[in-house]
Amino acid sequence: MQLELISTRRCPFVQRSVITLNHKGIEHQMTFIDLDDPPDWFHDISPFGKVPLLRVDNDAVIFESAVINEFLDDITPGQLHPADPLQRAINKSWIEFGGSCCSLTFQIMVAPDQQSFASQVAELSANLGRVEAVLGDGPFFNGSEFALIDAAYAPIFIRLDIFRDLLDLHITDALPKVHDWQENLLALPEVQAARVPELADLFRQLISSRNAYAQARL
Ligand SMILES: N[C@@H](CCC(=O)N[C@@H](CS)C(=O)NCC(=O)O)C(=O)O
Numbered sequence: 001m002q003l004e005l006i007s008t009r010r011c012p013f014v015q016r017s018v019i020t021l022n023h024k025g026i027e028h029q030m031t032f033i034d035l036d037d038p039p040d041w042f043h044d045i046s047p048f049g050k051v052p053l054l055r056v057d058n059d060a061v062i063f064e065s066a067v068i069n070e071f072l073d074d075i076t077p078g079q080l081h082p083a084d085p086l087q088r089a090i091n092k093s094w095i096e097f098g099g100s101c102c103s104l105t106f107q108i109m110v111a112p113d114q115q116s117f118a119s120q121v122a123e124l125s126a127n128l129g130r131v132e133a134v135l136g137d138g139p140f141f142n143g144s145e146f147a148l149i150d151a152a153y154a155p156i157f158i159r160l161d162i163f164r165d166l167l168d169l170h171i172t173d174a175l176p177k178v179h180d181w182q183e184n185l186l187a188l189p190e191v192q193a194a195r196v197p198e199l200a201d202l203f204r205q206l207i208s209s210r211n212a213y214a215q216a217r218l
Contacts, residue, residue, distance in 0.1 A: 003028040006053040012102040012155035013065040014052040019151040022190035080148045095152040105159040117213040135177040139184040157182040167217045
């Protein structure tokens with residue numbers, strides 16, 4: 001099976017799938033596009049005009065990072081969702097919640113003024129506070145085994161790690177379990193490999209191009 005991940009370097013949802021591909025050692029091709037000026041073929045195959053997309057055998061297209069990750073898991077040995085149906089459903093619920101946290105990391109960068117910046121930071125802190133309340137002793141969400149939910153949250157932690165230096169923002173310092181989970185995920189080679197070296201520069205460019213409030217903190 002030939003797998004092509006259609007991607008951008010800055011997207012946290014893409015990183016969810018890259019981490020899963022890396023973790024499972026799945027052979028694939030990466031195709032980067034410019035979302036500000038996407039090629040015509042992208043419009044033809046992407047129902048929402050969003051990345052990531054997984055193109056299979058240069059034909060079928062799968063979208064939504066959580067669904068792509070489940071497919072990648074299904075076609076390879078060793079399952080990354082809990083076997084128990086209830087635990088699996090709980091993981092999927094929190095993966096969905098993680099999507100809103102990914103979006104908030106973007107909203108923090110592009111917030112036009114101090115008030116909206118503070119309100120996005122407060123919302124992300126509150127969301128991660130909810131995650132803190134359900135986390136166990138780690139090292140991963142479900143305990144000792146890395147799962148798709150870890151791949152889903154790692155891109156948030158990559159961003160929060162960059163925000164420490166870039167924006168002097170320390171959201172997880174007040175959340176000890178989330179903080180430990182973040183450190184455990186950031187230490188994984190599959191997570192490090194998903195973080196393109198120029199990511200902080202890409203964030204800096206985004207903030208400047210939007211003339212966002214965060215510019216004052218760079
Ligand atoms: N729920 C989607 C979200 C994907 C998403 O929002 N991707 C962003 C880039 S990070 C995108 O393609 N935005 C383009 C647009 O909204 O036009 C997923 O999990 O894959």
